[in-house]
Amino acid sequence: xxxxxxxxxxxxxxxxxxxxxxxxxxxxxxxxxxxxxxxxxxxxxxxxxxxxxxxxxxxxxxxxxxxxxxxxxxxxxxxxxxxxxxxxxxxxxxxxxxxxxxxxxxxxxxxxxxxxxxxxxxxxxxxxxxxxxxxxxxxxxxxxxxxxxxxxxxxxxxxxxxxxxxxxxxxxxxxxxxxxxxxxxxxxxxxxxxxxxxxxxxxxxxxxxxxxxxxxxxxxxxxxxxxxxxxxxxxxxxxxxxxxxxxxxxxxxxxxxxxxxxxxxxxxxxxxxxxxxxxxxxxxxxxxxxxxxxxxxxxxxxxxxxxxxxxxxxxxxxxxxxxxxxxxxxxxxxxxxxxxxxxxxxxxxxxxxxxxxxxxxxxxxxx
Numbered sequence: 001x002x003x004x005x006x007x008x009x010x011x012x013x014x015x016x017x018x019x020x021x022x023x024x025x026x027x028x029x030x031x032x033x034x035x036x037x038x039x040x041x042x043x044x045x046x047x048x049x050x051x052x053x054x055x056x057x058x059x060x061x062x063x064x065x066x067x068x069x070x071x072x073x074x075x076x077x078x079x080x081x082x083x084x085x086x087x088x089x090x091x092x093x094x095x096x097x098x099x100x101x102x103x104x105x106x107x108x109x110x111x112x113x114x115x116x117x118x119x120x121x122x123x124x125x126x127x128x129x130x131x132x133x134x135x136x137x138x139x140x141x142x143x144x145x146x147x148x149x150x151x152x153x154x155x156x157x158x159x160x161x162x163x164x165x166x167x168x169x170x171x172x173x174x175x176x177x178x179x180x181x182x183x184x185x186x187x188x189x190x191x192x193x194x195x196x197x198x199x200x201x202x203x204x205x206x207x208x209x210x211x212x213x214x215x216x217x218x219x220x221x222x223x224x225x226x227x228x229x230x231x232x233x234x235x236x237x238x239x240x241x242x243x244x245x246x247x248x249x250x251x252x253x254x255x256x257x258x259x260x261x262x263x264x265x266x267x268x269x270x271x272x273x274x275x276x277x278x279x280x281x282x283x284x285x286x287x288x289x290x291x292x293x294x295x296x297x298x299x300x301x302x303x304x305x306x307x308x309x310x311x312x313x314x315x316x317x318x319x320x321x322x323x324x325x326x327x328x329x330x331x332x333x334x335x336x337x338x339x340x341x342x343x344x345x346x347x348x349x350x351x352x353x354x355x356x357x358x359x360x361x362x363x364x365x366x367x
Contacts, residue, residue, distance in 0.1 A: 058132045059357045061102055065135075070110035075137055077115060078178035082137075083108075083199045085183045086117040086171055088164050089125045089140075093187040095337045096330075098132060099355040103190035105136070106355070110196065112137065117175055117182065119143050119167040132357060141174045143167040151269040153278065166284050168246065169265050172256040180254040186247030188309065188335055190355050193326035198303055201250045207261060208288075209250035209297035211304045214242035218293070221286050226279040232271075239294030246288050247331055248304040250297075264291045302326040308348050309334040317346035328352065 066072075073081040085104065089097050105111040116138035118129060126140035145163035147170070152163065167174070168184050175182060183198060203209045218241055219227065226232045256262070268287040272279055280286035302324045309332025310316035316334070328351055330336050336352040339345045 057359045058098055058128070059359050060131070061105070061133050061357060063135060064105050064108075064111040066110045066112045070113055073113060075112075075115075077139060077176055079115075082113055082115040083110075083183070083196055084115050084117060084175075084179050084181065085185060085195065086119060086168070086175070087185045088119045088143075088167055088187060089129070090121060090162070090164050090187075091125075092162075093335075094125070094128075095356065095358045096189075096335060097187040098129075098357050099337075099352065100185060100187055100189055100191075101129075101133060101136070102357055103192070103355040104185075104195050105133070107191055107194055108196065109194050114195065115139075117141060117171075117179075119164065119171075119174065121145055121164050143170070143174065148269075151266060151273060152283070153269075153272050168249075168284065169262055169287075171251060172253045172262060175253065177257075180252070182251050182253055184246075184249045184251060186329065186331065188331060189247065189327055189329040190352055191327050192351075193302075197326070198250065198299070201297065201299055203250065203252055203297040205255075206295055206297040207252050207255045207259065208244075208292045208295075209299050210244040210246070210248060211299050211301045212242040212244050212296055213301075214240075216243040218243055218289075221282060221289060222280050223278050225277055232279055235290060236294065241289065241293035242296070243289070244293065244296055245304055245306045245329070245331060246285055247306065247329055248327060250299065261291060300324075300326075304329050306331045308332070308336075308346075310346070318348070320348065 071081060073079040075082075087097055087100060101116065104114060108114055112135065114137065116129075116136060118126065118138055118140045120126065120140055121143055123140055123142050126138075129136065129138060129140075143164060148163050148166045152166065171182055171184065181199075183195065201209045221243070222232075265287040268279075268290045272286075301321060303326050305320050305325050305327060306329040308318050308320075308328060309330040310318050318332070320328075328348070330349075330352065334346065336345065336349040337356065337358065339349055340353060340356075
C-alpha cells in the first residue's frame with residue numbers, strides 16, 4: 001500500500017503543476033521577467049550544515065523588470081508605491097530564503113517595486129543577496145540575538161528557539177517609521193502568484209492580517225496551567241480566537257507602533273519564563289495568538305498552504321489543502337532543500353525546486 005500512496009502523491013504533485021501552470025506563466029516574460037542564463041555563480045564562504053568547511057554557491061538570479069504599466073518610483077525605502085516584504089536570513093535557512101525571494105520577483109508584475117527588508121544576525125549575508133539579485137531593492141537590518149535570548153523558552157524543535165525566529169516581533173522598531181505596512185514571510189515558502197495581491201489586503205482596522213484556521217484545536221497551543229488560571233485564560237474573554245500561522249502575515253506597522261504591541265508580546269514571554277511554570281509549548285507563535293487571535297483580519301487560505309514540511313515523523317509527506325494556491329509553505333520539520341539534497345523528496349517538493357538557486361561549490365585545493 002505504501003507504493004500506492006507514493007504514486008498517488010506524485011500524481012497529485014503533477015496535477016497541481018498543471019493547475020498552477022497558468023499562474024506560473026501569468027505574466028508574459030517580456031513584460032514582467034526577462035530571462036537570463038544561469039551562467040554565474042556566487043559563493044558564500046561559511047559553515048556548511050554538518051560541520052564541514054566549504055562554500056554555499058548560488059546561481060545569479062535571472063534579471064527582471066517592471067511591466068509597462070507599473071510606473072517608475074524613486075526606489076527609496078519611503079516611496080509610497082513600494083510593496084514591502086520582511087524576511088530573515090540565516091545560514092541554516094539561507095537556501096530557502098533565496099528561493100522565496102526568487103519566487104516573489106518571478107511572479108510579481110512589478111518586481112522592481114518590491115522592497116525587501118532582510119533581518120540578519122550576520123550582516124555579511126547582505127553581500128550574498130546583492131550578488132545573487134543585482135537588481136533587487138533591499139536593506140539589511142542587524143537583529144541582536146541578545147535582545148531576546150533571555151526571553152526564549154525551550155520548544156518542540158530547536159529551530160524554533162533561534163533568536164532570529166523572534167525578529168518578526170520587532171519589525172515596527174527595526175524598519176523605518178515611513179514603512180507603515182509590511183508583509184512578513186518565513187524562509188520555507190514560495191509564491192506562485194503576484195505578491196501585490198496580498199499587499200492590497202484590506203485589514204479593516206486590524207493590525208494583523210493572516211489566513212485563519214478556526215477548525216484547529218486552539219486549546220492545544222497552551223498548557224493546562226494556562227487554562228486553569230483565570231488571569232491567563234481570561235485574556236480570550238469576549239474573543240473568538242482562531243489559530244493563524246505567523247509565517248505569512250500582513251502587518252499594519254503604524255497601528256502596531258501606536259498600540260505598543262512589541263511590549264505586549266514581550267510581557268507574555270516574560271510570564272512564560274517566570275515561576276511557577278510554562279503557559280505554552282511552542283516558540284514564537286503563542287505570544288502572537290495571545291495578543292492577536294480573535295482580532296485578525298482574515299485572508300484567503302490560498303495565501304498560506306502551510307504544513308508541507310510534515311510533522312516530526314521521519315519521511316512524512318503532506319498533501320495540499322483543498323482550494324486554490326497562491327503560496328506554498330513548508331512549515332513543519334521537513335524542508336524541501338534538505339529532502340531534495342538527501343534524495344528523499346516528498347512529491348510536493350518538486351514545486352519548490354524550480355525556485356532553488358543553490359549550486360554546490362567545488363572544493364578548491366590550495367597548491
